[in-house]
Amino acid sequence: IDFKTTMANAEFPSIFLNASGVNCMTVTEMDEMINAACTGGVVTKSATPQQREGNPQPRYYQLEHGSINSMGLPNEGFPYYLDYVTKEHAKPTILSVAGLKMSDNIELLHKIQASDYTGLTELNLSCPNVIGKPQVAYDFEETDALLAEIFSFYTKPLGVKLPPYFDLVHFDQMATILNKYPLTHINTVNSVGNGLWIDIDTEKVVIKPKQGFGGLGGTMILPTALANVRAFRQRLNPSIKIIGTGGVTSGADVFMHLLCGADMVSVGTALLHEGVGIFQRLTDELTTIMAEKGYTSIEDFRGKVQDF
Numbered sequence: 199i200d201f202k203t204t205m206a207n208a209e210f211p212s213i214f215l216n217a218s219g220v221n222c223m224t225v226t227e228m229d230e231m232i233n234a235a236c237t238g239g240v241v242t243k244s245a246t247p248q249q250r251e252g253n254p255q256p257r258y259y260q261l262e263h264g265s266i267n268s269m270g271l272p273n274e275g276f277p278y279y280l281d282y283v284t285k286e287h288a289k290p291t292i293l294s295v296a297g298l299k300m301s302d303n304i305e306l307l308h309k310i311q312a313s314d315y316t317g318l319t320e321l322n323l324s325c326p327n328v329i330g331k332p333q334v335a336y337d338f339e340e341t342d343a344l345l346a347e348i349f350s351f352y353t354k355p356l357g358v359k360l361p362p363y364f365d366l367v368h369f370d371q372m373a374t375i376l377n378k379y380p381l382t383h384i385n386t387v388n389s390v391g392n393g394l395w396i397d398i399d400t401e402k403v404v405i406k407p408k409q410g411f412g413g414l415g416g417t418m419i420l421p422t423a424l425a426n427v428r429a430f431r432q433r434l435n436p437s438i439k440i441i442g443t444g445g446v447t448s449g450a451d452v453f454m455h456l457l458c459g460a461d462m463v464s465v466g467t468a469l470l471h472e473g474v475g476i477f478q479r480l481t482d483e484l485t486t487i488m489a490e491k492g493y494t495s496i497e498d499f500r501g502k503v504q505d506f
């Protein structure tokens with residue numbers, strides 16, 4: 199079965215991507231993603247104007263059913279990633295950017311607009327771990343104003359990375375804003391912000407930054423991720439594609455994201471845990487499920503989850 203898909207001007211040989219932040223910090227990691235079997239391409243670590251060390255360690259911790267992180271946007275800096283994505287690669291790239299303030303985002307997108315890069319860009323509106331900075335995408339007015347400013351000059355393919363929402367009215371309000379703009383895609387969900395975990399032997403939190411508060415990923419956020427994929431698929435213009443992210447560890451999880459309407463699926467926590475071999479496993483497991491059900495194409499079931 200062929201899992202290739204197209205978003206904007208990019209043909210992805212597979213529906214699978216890394217979740218930004220995992221396996222995408224350096225050229226070595228990004229090349230590994232591109233060269234791995236069954237990947238569609240690579241999403242870069244969210245880039246800030248300058249290189250950043252990020253938060254003090256430990257800043258990532260693997261839990262029994264997922265992960266918690268407060269990385270603090272460590273990255274090699276925008277020029278590093280723009281240079282990488284502007285080069286020729288065997289598969290498409292998505293350049294993720296995350297300003298620390300509105301003017302950063304505008305500045306970064308002006309630079310991409312002026313650059314030779316013609317691929318997809320993803321504006322991360324949902325980093326939960328920059329100390330003192332609220333997530334832009336939880337401020338509807340700011341998000342609307344930012345997108346209005348960006349699309350007054352930006353003409354290249356652009357998507358946004360969204361945090362999870364937990365209120366149906368918020369889905370309505372955010373979708374109404376997003377539908378105003380010629381976005382290529384949304385990527386939903388980012389980590390579930392500001393969870394907390396404790397080691398009861400030491401009675402200490404498990405990560406150092408932010409008194410142990412960090413974004414949650416992995417299996418435990420799959421129901422939240424599925425709800426966000428379905429809610430936005432129901433509300434967004436069909437022209438806006440969806441990368442489903444959150445909680446994927448098996449072919450069955452991929453199948454559920456696709457039933458909710460995802461066009462592509464990205465993997466974070468499980469990729470960090472298993473390595474890039476996971477994409478062959480997810481492909482094999484999804485293929486088995488489809489064969490058992492008599493599906494020959496993803497389009498036979500994508501977005502067709504049934505109400506009870």
Ligand SMILES: O=C(O)c1[nH]c(=O)[nH]c(=O)c1I
Nearest residue numbers: 268269270271325327389413
């Ligand atoms: O702490 C991070 O670097 C981070 N961590 C996340 O879980 N999501 C994000 O978008 C980011 I930029």
